[in-house]
Amino acid sequence: MRYKTVVTEVGPLVADFVREGRLVLFAEGAPEELHSFSVLHRPEDVFEEVRPGDVVHMGGIRRRVTAVGDVANANLKALGHAAFKCNGKEQPELPGDICLEAAELPMPEVGQNISIEVEG
């Protein structure tokens, strides 16, 4: 298990992001100006660096991680911040990106778990 968390709030603009194949996460306690487009969540006390080939589990679906930007793990560890992009890229466009296979994401719901796990 690399990371596990539970969704506590879904901002009003998240649906727009999901339609564009993006999902932005911040741990609870993030400044209010970031809430509107973010999924807020309460992470469990587990962290390992996320790597390409890992799998994100969310709302009953699995999405393979295809690339991890240079600062993505630091963001996840310190702030519970992740920028998922469903573009299937093997080279991240931005240093904060965690790229996932190019497929639709479900709309997150409060109370749902999101986890990142080693494939297997």
Place this chain on the structure above:
Amino acid sequence: MGDYRSVSIAAGRGGWGGPLVVTPTDERPLIYSVTGGGIHPVAAKIAELTGGEAFDGFKSSAKFDKIACAVIDCGGTARVGVYPMKKVPTVDVYPTSPAGPLMQFITEEIFVSGVGVDQISVAE
């Protein structure tokens, strides 16, 4: 009341935008650090040189109209656009170029990136 000075903040290696000149005022005293792990050294240095107040955005909240500048460690999607959209001068410690859903707000007059403590100097 505060006795504030100005600093010039330039883009570092691989960075974009700026230079920004930041001068806190009594109305806008805060050097707002929206970074992992507490007040970032870049925010601390800006506060030290200007006489502004370093403020941890992840500990408590501040109104946009109190912020002299925001210091972020954003890899390109979210924070990079939020503060420029609100007309808050924004300093990214990572060398990020304009990107993300809010990129139209990110201009070189309001955003500078790749900034380390060596890119901050007292402005004449």
